Amino acid sequence: MPTTERRYVIRLACPDRTGIVAAIAGFLAEAGGWIVEAAYHTDPETNWFFTRQEVRADSLPFDVAELRERFGAVARGLHAQSDWSVTDTGGRRRVVILVSKEGHCLYDLLGRVQSGELDVDVRAVVGNHTDLAAITRAHGIPFHHVPFPACEPEGKRAAFAQLRQLVDAAKPDAVVLARFMQVLPPELCADWAGKALNIHHSFLPSFVGARPYHQAHRRGVKLIGATCHYVTAELDAGPIVEQDVIRVDHRDSVVDMVRKGRDIEKVVLARGLRAHLESRILLHGNKTVIL
Amino acid sequence: MPTTERRYVIRLACPDRTGIVAAIAGFLAEAGGWIVEAAYHTDPETNWFFTRQEVRADSLPFDVAELRERFGAVARGLHAQSDWSVTDTGGRRRVVILVSKEGHCLYDLLGRVQSGELDVDVRAVVGNHTDLAAITRAHGIPFHHVPFPACEPEGKRAAFAQLRQLVDAAKPDAVVLARFMQVLPPELCADWAGKALNIHHSFLPSFVGARPYHQAHRRGVKLIGATCHYVTAELDAGPIVEQDVIRVDHRDSVVDMVRKGRDIEKVVLARGLRAHLESRILLHGNKTVIL
Amino acid sequence: MPTTERRYVIRLACPDRTGIVAAIAGFLAEAGGWIVEAAYHTDPETNWFFTRQEVRADSLPFDVAELRERFGAVARGLHAQSDWSVTDTGGRRRVVILVSKEGHCLYDLLGRVQSGELDVDVRAVVGNHTDLAAITRAHGIPFHHVPFPACEPEGKRAAFAQLRQLVDAAKPDAVVLARFMQVLPPELCADWAGKALNIHHSFLPSFVGARPYHQAHRRGVKLIGATCHYVTAELDAGPIVEQDVIRVDHRDSVVDMVRKGRDIEKVVLARGLRAHLESRILLHGNKTVIL
């Protein structure tokens, strides 16, 4: 993201008790750390604590590796298990985008990258159709075509294997399903857990699965929505990151809903991706805490 | 509604064909009718036509009864069956409100009535608890207490019989379930079809049934909603009249959601009721056309 | 727009009186015209009448030229002066887009064109900088660079002359100022009246003129907005076509506001342009009636 200065981002979730803020703040203060942003959340139901803090890199006398090591000791003292991270805003985040035929989300993301708003390295775009190859390549980004046969389990398995190879080779910080119309197999969901973001074109949990605008039209709803969520093995049931809606009425056909819906899909996906790349999202069971 | 001048409202739905607008407009023009508001809708899927028109009462040389009779001939010519109506804004609409313990919707409606915004005659408020008796009576409106036993089918049946009697005696144009927590039996749904409006505290079809805010909290949605719909025998599945949403996040407990949700429940119910009383809603299968 | 069938769009504004709907509907019915969409509006303050109707082209026994001639007689009978039009959805609308350095609106429009959502012929993009030349040309659209000197009245005049020539040569149905940062001279505003659409990055009439996000930040507003309006000689004071807002808070710097604002700017511009190209906008003094 367009931070003018390099920062280290600390994220931690642990059982709640007194003194956590003091422990972290004391650790940082002792090292001279200048906190530029800090957010806390306590969940009273589960008695769990969450925090995210941004520290000016130049305020610390050591590098990110040493911060990670030193903070690890603090985290262990707070029984945080593996539920913490220290990231460096200095390096550009790597992203792979999966697409099908519909281009509105891809156009939107590429526009944000081109303007510098989304300061990421799009390593590749992978599509099961070639419709979006030209616009991808016009931005100097590799486009890979991986066709998915409709009804051949064998061919589909092979396609997913190829997809996985292309994605994993890029070592992405985020895998963005930008209206990719294939359902990921459970093992991919597991391996990409917490980094694969999908945009579903409904206000979940309404209208799970195929053709949600058709479902919405049939039910006669007065608002349609879009949901950005982490991909999990259960279809459209992963932790929700962001949602929004737009008003429709009896005059809107399914085609109109598809058109209006696109405008929220792309902005909901972009907001969700931004939160993910800025390390703002902590998972809490099947829910998200966004700090 | 605060119309300065008396109007007749014509509503009609019929199979679409050429010449419908001309037939109606010609009929009105011939009689000197001054149309102050006119709306049309055509559903291309079902090939059905819908219209609503407001005519200045003083522009016609006959009264509403004669307009109804004359327009009936036009409607029959358009094969509208019983799907048309002519109403007079001159008479105040009669409303009965059903409540339980929560008062936000009732307060909101009474405030609108008191200010003249909602120019209706609230004939009665019926509650299965007495919490809202005082505020009702402070407005000079009769409050009836009909207790509903929790687990006695017999007692419940008797309570519904009493409820029906109280409601039907008022000959209401609208029966408003303003957070009335009892599920109406099928025969009441049938008898009050098209005039019983419920406010459900979720963005339907998500979170049908009991405790929708608890369901929403568990799912981790980022927006909560409210839905005003006509009551039908299938729970929370009737034609949707109006919906709206409000943003929530991980900091919001169920109690916070309940509080935030109230602010949309009351406004969604008020908007839905207004559309109903202004004869703006035409049913189209399980959907609404609001003109 | 993606209409499956060709239609003729009739627009008319005239003094209100009884019988207008009948006159128009009667005229169309007599010719066998199948009305697929019809909207009416009466302004009680000015006693003015507005309508827009879509008729299936294949339902009429004559072409658009003859419809225009015949309808002209009806319009004259209604004292509509020049305030009416008949357009044919069969021909693609021609658009010229003016840009500067910021590309979010252009990206958005090109994405809509590429997907077929916006079925227009973008004749040219003209920029006072070259930043957006590549993405324009990647879509096979001519990009013209017209530099505007900062403080030379003479040079600026020459630049506007060149701009006008490029635009007028394209005979556009719409001139879209997609974050074009130059203020059009009065004579261009006059000549392009009713077809030049600007997107202003504030919720007008707040924050007219330069650097509206800076103004918004200084005032501490809790929502920022965007406004699509017709360009007139008075800066940011033309008839408003569409507006929307997005929530901000104390954490948002001017840079954040700029980023968040872009997401509404582009969608507000796209909605406004769509309404314009579908001939939905009728001017009423300095206001718009959108049917």
Next chain:
Amino acid sequence: MPTTERRYVIRLACPDRTGIVAAIAGFLAEAGGWIVEAAYHTDPETNWFFTRQEVRADSLPFDVAELRERFGAVARGLHAQSDWSVTDTGGRRRVVILVSKEGHCLYDLLGRVQSGELDVDVRAVVGNHTDLAAITRAHGIPFHHVPFPACEPEGKRAAFAQLRQLVDAAKPDAVVLARFMQVLPPELCADWAGKALNIHHSFLPSFVGARPYHQAHRRGVKLIGATCHYVTAELDAGPIVEQDVIRVDHRDSVVDMVRKGRDIEKVVLARGLRAHLESRILLHGNKTVIL
């Protein structure tokens, strides 16, 4: 507010430097303080730091007076001047509401008080008309009538003196101008600085002053708004606490705008008042930081 447990709320603003969070958190941890909610904000432009923290009262071995004294030393060490406070959620907040003729905001607030959502002690309602006396008294709240002569400076001065006396006698934590149509004199603005909240029926800074809906209607905006702000000597120019908008279109007369606007006025005022009473608002020049 409906907190199940008593809490102490600490608010502080001071010049930013490293170690502030550690200083506060260390102080609290040492005393065994259990932080249930904590929020921080740093303004990079002015280099100023803001925090609000909620501590469980029963986690501290001393009472609020001693916490205030001890925290005072911390605050002085951080050069916070007088810009800090420690409040106790245990005592109910005292509120005085000023009204005129329009009752929607008062109804809304009384409904929230009655339901327990707004757990405050409404000491009095003061009106320059008697329209709202009955509903106020139906809630067991004293209503005072203070007539304001239209054009007599002397009489107006006397009325304001009486108003001040009534308000100050109640020692309110908040003075709520719930569509009170009189402009407070500068000395009252000064004396009630930071506790007098007004609801203005426009999206400020648009449409300052009288009849904002008329102004909005004349300009032809597509959204109307409401703004809750602290009262200052300059009319409608105080620090903005909360804003919201609602969509309107060409069909909406001024009367419709007034009606639609009420629904946002009351909710915006209620949200602003809630934030104020929960000690969430810190002033930063003419802006608010809401934590």
